[in-house]
Amino acid sequence: MFKNAEELVQIAEKDGILLSEVMIRQEMSVHDRSREDIMQQMENNLDVMERAVNRGITESVRSVSGLTGGDGKKLHEYMMLNDTLSGDLTLDAVAKAMSTNEVNAAMGTICATPTAGAAGVVPGTLFAVKEKLNPTREQMVRYLFVSGAFGFVIANNASISGAAGGCQAEVGSATGMAAAAIVEMAGGTPRQSAQAMAIALKNMLGLVCDPVAGLVEVPCVKRNAFGASHALVAADLALAGIESRIPCDEVIDAMYRIGENMPTALKETGEGGLAATPTGKRLKEEIFGAGK
Amino acid sequence: MKYRSVFEIIGPVMIGPSSSHTAGAARIGLVARQLFLSQPDHVTFRLYGSFAKTYQGHGTDVALLGGILGFDTSDQRLTNAFTEAEDADLTYEFIEENEVSRHPNTVKIEMKKADKEMSLVGISIGGGKVEITELNGFELGLSGNHPAILVVHHDRYGAIASVASVLAEKKINIGHMEVSRKEEGKEALMVIEVDQNVYESTLEEISKLEHITQVTKVHE
Numbered sequence: 460m461f462k463n464a465e466e467l468v469q470i471a472e473k474d475g476i477l478l479s480e481v482m483i484r485q486e487m488s489v490h491d492r493s494r495e496d497i498m499q500q501m502e503n504n505l506d507v508m509e510r511a512v513n514r515g516i517t518e519s520v521r522s523v524s525g526l527t528g529g530d531g532k533k534l535h536e537y538m539m540l541n542d543t544l545s546g547d548l549t550l551d552a553v554a555k556a557m558s559t560n561e562v563n564a565a566m567g568t569i570c571a572t573p574t575a576g577a578a579g580v581v582p583g584t585l586f587a588v589k590e591k592l593n594p595t596r597e598q599m600v601r602y603l604f605v606s607g608a609f610g611f612v613i614a615n616n617a618s619i620s621g622a623a624g625g626c627q628a629e630v631g632s633a634t635g636m637a638a639a640a641i642v643e644m645a646g647g648t649p650r651q652s653a654q655a656m657a658i659a660l661k662n663m664l665g666l667v668c669d670p671v672a673g674l675v676e677v678p679c680v681k682r683n684a685f686g687a688s689h690a691l692v693a694a695d696l697a698l699a700g701i702e703s704r705i706p707c708d709e710v711i712d713a714m715y716r717i718g719e720n721m722p723t724a725l726k727e728t729g730e731g732g733l734a735a736t737p738t739g740k741r742l743k744e745e746i747f748g749a750g751k
Numbered sequence: 752m753k754y755r756s757v758f759e760i761i762g763p764v765m766i767g768p769s770s771s772h773t774a775g776a777a778r779i780g781l782v783a784r785q786l787f788l789s790q791p792d793h794v795t796f797r798l799y800g801s802f803a804k805t806y807q808g809h810g811t812d813v814a815l816l817g818g819i820l821g822f823d824t825s826d827q828r829l830t831n832a833f834t835e836a837e838d839a840d841l842t843y844e845f846i847e848e849n850e851v852s853r854h855p856n857t858v859k860i861e862m863k864k865a866d867k868e869m870s871l872v873g874i875s876i877g878g879g880k881v882e883i884t885e886l887n888g889f890e891l892g893l894s895g896n897h898p899a900i901l902v903v904h905h906d907r908y909g910a911i912a913s914v915a916s917v918l919a920e921k922k923i924n925i926g927h928m929e930v931s932r933k934e935e936g937k938e939a940l941m942v943i944e945v946d947q948n949v950y951e952s953t954l955e956e957i958s959k960l961e962h963i964t965q966v967t968k969v970h971e
Contacts, residue, residue, distance in 0.1 A: 460752060486757050490948050500758060507764045522768075525807075563767030566810065567832045573760045573878045575770040581761075604762045606764065610760035615752045619760070620771055620877030622801040623854040628877075636760075673805030675768035727772075728804040747807060 471649035479601035489648025508582035515558020524566040531558030556583025556687035579683030580633035606636040617715035622667035631663030640696035657692035657703035667725035669732025672743035772809030775875030780818020791862035799852035
């Protein structure tokens with residue numbers, strides 16, 4: 460098994476194969492499963508993501524707490540009627556990312572990528588980039604394998620848990636994963652994928668996990684929105700040939716160490732950051748009652 | 752390496768809102784149910800760390816309870832676990848512990864049915880992946896690096912050999928193994944870490960052996 464991003468890229472370069480292919484072959488050999496079986500399971504995950512995206516942009520989903528919902532649809536409608544400033548592809552990714560997280564907050568069905576709280580970034584970017592690059596269904600499934608390959612590296616060398624490493628470990632990881640996958644779909648090299656991942660994650664370092672009332676809603680939904688836009692910019696930087704001065708694996712290591720040093724109040728305990736603001740505390744009281 | 756499959760990163764397909772606090776919690780509950788062999792009459796959930804602080808917001812409570820009721824991470828019934836528990840005559844309580852646990856997402860589950868009792872400690876390490884760190888007070892020395900099977904059996908001669916020979920037949924290598932029992936001749940537990948993937952059919956074959964009462968796979 461590849462232990463880090465450098466090994467992942469080297470296998471792809473040595474064998475002259477795509478990063479998605481490295482991940483698929485490893486999955487086949489480690490788990491003794493057929494290619495068909497693995498591709499089918501990932502396509503099922505893709506179907507779940509597509510349903511969540513479509514539900515979020517067409518229905519005004521509402522979470523049980525009432526804190527979030529309807530913004531994915533609202534942004535989608537805004538795009539249809541207006542000449543947007545940040546561009547249709549970017550906002551499409553943002554709307555679809557938010558939609559997924561709104562469905563998640565409403566206890567709907569989603570696919571964790573790599574977690575539920577960060578589940579919007581990978582599908583959001585995928586279903587937006589799809590409109591421009593017109594990939595085949597297999598290429599879309601491969602997008603998820605590239606994302607998975609980088610997520611695998613992060614999970615094994617740092618963390619993908621907000622409670623262990625803050626939001627940088629969740630939305631930060633998802634953003635890096637998506638950036639790397641966009642690069643492969645757009646025809647970039649394996650090394651450019653790793654660069655995109657490094658560039659994207661670098662700018663997410665230090666992001667804390669401070670959910671209001673402990674709910675995966677505020678600020679999670681909008682952090683996914685920005686993760687999606689961020690991933691697109693990082694992918695373009697890498698495709699332009701811009702490189703990260705700090706190698707991908709060292710960025711991941713930095714993320715891990717920052718997470719270790721992060722106070723517990725800022726790691727999914729709902730005790731610090733936005734959760735501890737006057738409004739954050741008031742919302743918590745309104746939802747769960749005083750005394751909690 | 753804690754994570755071994757791409758589907759632990761892209762997946763699981765689940766009911767929101769949190770992979771660690773909802774899906775992971777459901778999986779810990781489900782493993783508890785499988786190890787208990789049946790549905791308990793009463794369950795106590797002791798929550799530690801982030802689980803204790805945010806369980807209501809994340810639906811950790813409904814997920815744990817849903818797991819005990821046998822619902823998997825993508826089962827729509829999870830959201831109605833409180834009602835489902837009432838219908839199933841399952842009583843429960845959630846206790847927020849202040850004690851500092853080794854992992855921030857830790858739960859201790861105590862199950863009771865008539866005079867039968869079982870307790871286990873589970874941790875949710877991120878992305879829906881879970882580990883069971885303690886069973887009936889026995890620490891499980893699982894590295895989490897390999898698939899593992901837990902076999903509850905009667906403490907009799909030949910039980911261990913029969914399980915080992917099924918694994919040998921399937922060309923499955925045992926990397927690490929522990930056996931513990933509460934009392935001589937009573938219930939005992941085998942914890943077997945293996946190098947290869949174990950299929951459901953193999954687990955079924957083991958469960959049919961003499962003196963074996965329950966077989967569960969803990970890690971994918």
